[in-house]
Amino acid sequence: MQNSTQPEDLSKLTLLGREAKPSKKLETFPNRHPGRNYVVTLETTEFTCVCPMTGQPDFADLKIQYIPDASILESKSLKLYLWSYRNEGIFHEHVTNVILEDLVAALSPRWCKVTANFGVRGGISISVEAEYSKPGTSQP
Amino acid sequence: MQNSTQPEDLSKLTLLGREAKPSKKLETFPNRHPGRNYVVTLETTEFTCVCPMTGQPDFADLKIQYIPDASILESKSLKLYLWSYRNEGIFHEHVTNVILEDLVAALSPRWCKVTANFGVRGGISISVEAEYSKPGTSQP
Amino acid sequence: MQNSTQPEDLSKLTLLGREAKPSKKLETFPNRHPGRNYVVTLETTEFTCVCPMTGQPDFADLKIQYIPDASILESKSLKLYLWSYRNEGIFHEHVTNVILEDLVAALSPRWCKVTANFGVRGGISISVEAEYSKPGTSQP
Amino acid sequence: MQNSTQPEDLSKLTLLGREAKPSKKLETFPNRHPGRNYVVTLETTEFTCVCPMTGQPDFADLKIQYIPDASILESKSLKLYLWSYRNEGIFHEHVTNVILEDLVAALSPRWCKVTANFGVRGGISISVEAEYSKPGTSQP
Amino acid sequence: MQNSTQPEDLSKLTLLGREAKPSKKLETFPNRHPGRNYVVTLETTEFTCVCPMTGQPDFADLKIQYIPDASILESKSLKLYLWSYRNEGIFHEHVTNVILEDLVAALSPRWCKVTANFGVRGGISISVEAEYSKPGTSQP
Amino acid sequence: MQNSTQPEDLSKLTLLGREAKPSKKLETFPNRHPGRNYVVTLETTEFTCVCPMTGQPDFADLKIQYIPDASILESKSLKLYLWSYRNEGIFHEHVTNVILEDLVAALSPRWCKVTANFGVRGGISISVEAEYSKPGTSQP
Amino acid sequence: MQNSTQPEDLSKLTLLGREAKPSKKLETFPNRHPGRNYVVTLETTEFTCVCPMTGQPDFADLKIQYIPDASILESKSLKLYLWSYRNEGIFHEHVTNVILEDLVAALSPRWCKVTANFGVRGGISISVEAEYSKPGTSQP
Amino acid sequence: MQNSTQPEDLSKLTLLGREAKPSKKLETFPNRHPGRNYVVTLETTEFTCVCPMTGQPDFADLKIQYIPDASILESKSLKLYLWSYRNEGIFHEHVTNVILEDLVAALSPRWCKVTANFGVRGGISISVEAEYSKPGTSQP
Amino acid sequence: MQNSTQPEDLSKLTLLGREAKPSKKLETFPNRHPGRNYVVTLETTEFTCVCPMTGQPDFADLKIQYIPDASILESKSLKLYLWSYRNEGIFHEHVTNVILEDLVAALSPRWCKVTANFGVRGGISISVEAEYSKPGTSQP
Amino acid sequence: MQNSTQPEDLSKLTLLGREAKPSKKLETFPNRHPGRNYVVTLETTEFTCVCPMTGQPDFADLKIQYIPDASILESKSLKLYLWSYRNEGIFHEHVTNVILEDLVAALSPRWCKVTANFGVRGGISISVEAEYSKPGTSQP
Numbered sequence A, B, C, D, E, F, G, H, I, J: 001m002q003n004s005t006q007p008e009d010l011s012k013l014t015l016l017g018r019e020a021k022p023s024k025k026l027e028t029f030p031n032r033h034p035g036r037n038y039v040v041t042l043e044t045t046e047f048t049c050v051c052p053m054t055g056q057p058d059f060a061d062l063k064i065q066y067i068p069d070a071s072i073l074e075s076k077s078l079k080l081y082l083w084s085y086r087n088e089g090i091f092h093e094h095v096t097n098v099i100l101e102d103l104v105a106a107l108s109p110r111w112c113k114v115t116a117n118f119g120v121r122g123g124i125s126i127s128v129e130a131e132y133s134k135p136g137t138s139q140p
């Protein structure tokens, strides 16, 4: 299309970042305050996956909360991780739990909760809240 | 009416969905994370039934929340179920409890709560909150 | 249903209003200030009709605004008029214009505008704004 | 007044309701789900009484919440009951408690709470929250 | 009633204001800046009158705006004036215009506008906006 | 100033209240429902005192909540009491506690809480919440 | 994944819609009120495309407004059309204009406006508003 | 008072600003972009003066807007200027205009507007908007 | 500090972006729809510069709007440009105009407007709106 | 720059504060109500530090809450303390905990909580909540 973005439009941009890829790898850095139970909350309004029945896109706002143990989640890797669902067919209730399980595996947190608010379908919106506690940790 | 929708208006529409019907059947699919107590919330601003005294329409916003056991509620069937109240004469307090009981029967959930906010009548709005817990399940 | 509203539930209610019916008749009373162009606005969040393609219910918030000439709209008759659409199959764009035309016929207003905001379908909401001016009347 | 509502303005209105009167009688209908503790909330922004000291009108938003036992409050009778305060001189703190007591007498509820938010006087607003529990009923 | 406000409750209050009465008199004080067209806005959420058909109370939020000429409206007198409608039976569209006309008579303003937003009846709310301009004054 | 309020501007105003004075006296009237623990909340956005360091004015929104025992606070006396701080130099944390202590002395309440939200200074806002419980009274 | 949606989860769902595909085809139905210039507004919070430089997903809220001439846009076809951008690399400013041009080609409207609000990147959000008018049509 | 701020509390504070005084002097600095008509807006929620009739404090939110000519208003001097009204008895409509006139005298702006929103008295709030234009300057 | 971020914390992060620098260079890409006057809006809540008098940091929310001619602003370069003010001492009214002038020089837009809302100082907030029009372009 | 703030612009400003410097010193004044556990909350929308990986600025809204023991935090010193992070490279999770620890060291409070809400990066926002309790003090 003549009226859309052309390859040569990009040729003089020197500051904008370069190519990235979706990834299932969640990176971490060390928690320097493991003596304290504190809560980290990450939120995005930019999650999308696909309905396993109709193949049509679904959209959600996500909230991820956790109490770190030894590791803190690096947020750029979370962005690439969430991107990896862009073409996956999965029900709302399933994907929320799967994200929780992947976070627990990567972070080994003391506590973690994932909340997903999906857009209206057929006049009805759906949200799902799932949480995990390491045995012996009280919830915040 | 000449100025309203005509049968031939529909003849070239190839993408829009086809006819549906109200139904009392609530369909489900399997819960793949039964080891975790998590909360699913469905909300709609499109519920209507009829006043049993005057026959006039009533309108409500509905919130349905539950902790699934083996089954998850499929939301299209919920839409058709709620549609089935369109011509039913029933008081606000009754219909909220009846919906709760139908959900409990269909889902056998660990916990379920129905909240209905009805529109203003005579300067007064009414909302009703009813909840159910399977014996041995603590509320979220 | 044993757990729903029973006929005998109504038997001791002496204050609640009695039966009403939908109606296409819009009643009016005299405008006592025809020397002034002033604006009357009626709003409801309780409009419903039916999709002419799928037969499923649609819901809208309606705003009706007009500058009266000799007549003012009585709002109880408007309620019964809007109720008359409950089982009519009609597209959003059509029904908004038809309501405007019925109001113009009943009120002969100097100016009139109907705004209808319909609920989300397929991730997309639709609103329609249609207005009429009697020749020689400037809009407010 | 020539420019105000005239008796003959009413003569052609066939749909609008007829005369009503304030009343201290609170009517009820049967609770069909007494096996469940559920909460009913009634709200109005249209309460007015009179200052016992100055005779000037006071205005409040009211919220009434209760867990029914055998009886459910019919809301039209509540409207007429609240109207009965229109000419009563009574302090904010007193009227909130008196309404609570009248509701408890009429409904014999398991729990009841009345919240009244009165408008600003002398730069200060006042709200009052009073609640009642039947012995052995825990609050919601 | 033993549990309501008693005459002796008032006996020790030395600071609270004394009795007032509703009044149709609108008082003014001089405009000290008549060389400038400026806008004064008075708002209240505490207006009530009576339905001329049913005798039931109606409630509105009022906004009064004007460009003063020689006189400015004293707001305590406005309060007593609005109180005078407490027992008057009058339709929404009529009372808004009558208030405008009384303000124009009392203030002789360059411009004046009255907006009244009445509460929901039968699922429908009504608001009325009426304005006046002295010949030769442009609206703000 | 010729363009400001002149003494003669006041001469024709017959309805507006007369002079008042700041006062440290908090007046009360009897609680007619001492058998019930209920909460009264008074709020104002019109509190001002002075910074003890710079002498500059400070401004706060205040919320006063209490459970009455034998006495209820008359709000006009509260207005005059709060006015008494207009020229007092006192830090935010101190004045909130002092107001709480004066209320406890005047009302002998079962419970009382004062919340003060002061405006931004140096990009930082400060709020203070202080509360009192009569021994043996649980907080609401 | 054992914990995600399985093919057999879908086997008992009889009510949920079947497969759909993205499409560039915008379908229409006849405008039954071409004698009136009225405005139709379609809004979605579910638009996504891809950054042409980095390949990463972008997300936007879209508002489409138009005055129909002979044709009205069918919203299900709009949904499939917007889906077609899911894998397209295109800058925000370009895609907003391209959507406008496709709508103008499909609808031949009297007036059309597209507003796209994209999410924050590098602490900066971008929105784009583009509009078209058929010669001789004034904007609403 | 033992429980209030003590002089010695101040003795170790080295950073908090020192004493200031109310002042009628409005200071300015040079406008470095006089070739452009641009708008500066200053807002405060901390204005107080006194009712000339009752001597009681009044409170307002103020918005000051202007198009500078040669001078820009320094905001610390505005703060001290507004403080100077703390003990002045003046009606709402008068003080808004007097502030406008003082700003015009100090800044000689191309355009200036003052908006004052005063708190509720007797259930009624008052706001005043006054503006000035240098001959030949169009309003923004 | 042992409890703060350590250089080795960064060593295993492979996905997070690398070092960047503030820059006065504003990059652009070609406008592919120059035949249409359309508006692009960029907003950030992350602008900071320094008070030229006290050296203390100031903070603002910025809105940049423009109608492109041949060039569109690349937003990553805008981010680095705004960063360049982090250590600059400059008054609010000056910096808003300087940013406008730099944008006009870099983009040669048909129209451009910069709005800056600075935080509260001394109880007063300041915002500045400055705009530019290429001769012969009407504002949006 | 000719169009920016000039040194001589400052020469006639007599009221604006003089130079200040960032500082790690947190000043206090005595708590005059140590017999009561009360909560002080300080909030700012003006915190900025630097990403330790990319060197780019980060921005946050901060909330600091504490129950004082013997000392109250002077807010001007807090402002200078927060300023000291302007050029520090530190992750969100680390800086929130470090601020908490510095406050605990300076104030020896009975309880303290720091909440930091950082701006969106890569479509994801991060907030961190950390709290401290002196042994034997219950949280508010």
Ligand SMILES: [Ca+2]
Pocket: A045, A046, G045, G046
């Ligand atoms: Ca979204």
Ligand SMILES: [Ca+2]
Pocket: A131, A139
């Ligand atoms: Ca929990």
Ligand SMILES: [Ca+2]
Pocket: B131, B139
């Ligand atoms: Ca519960």
Ligand SMILES: [Ca+2]
Pocket: B045, B046, C045, C046
């Ligand atoms: Ca609705």
Ligand SMILES: [Ca+2]
Pocket: C131, C139
């Ligand atoms: Ca129009």
Ligand SMILES: [Ca+2]
Pocket: D045, D046, D059, D060, D061, E045, E046
């Ligand atoms: Ca009210």
Ligand SMILES: [Ca+2]
Pocket: D131, D139
């Ligand atoms: Ca309770």
Ligand SMILES: [Ca+2]
Pocket: D045, D046, E045, E046, E059, E060, E061
């Ligand atoms: Ca009201």
Ligand SMILES: [Ca+2]
Pocket: E131, E139
């Ligand atoms: Ca007008």
Ligand SMILES: [Ca+2]
Pocket: F045, F046, H045, H046
């Ligand atoms: Ca205030």
Ligand SMILES: [Ca+2]
Pocket: F131, F139
């Ligand atoms: Ca408490």
Ligand SMILES: [Ca+2]
Pocket: G131, G139
């Ligand atoms: Ca336009």
Ligand SMILES: [Ca+2]
Pocket: H131, H139
């Ligand atoms: Ca103007």
Ligand SMILES: [Ca+2]
Pocket: I131, I139
């Ligand atoms: Ca403009």
Ligand SMILES: [Ca+2]
Pocket: I045, I046, J045, J046
């Ligand atoms: Ca900010």
Ligand SMILES: [Ca+2]
Pocket: J131, J139
């Ligand atoms: Ca806690």
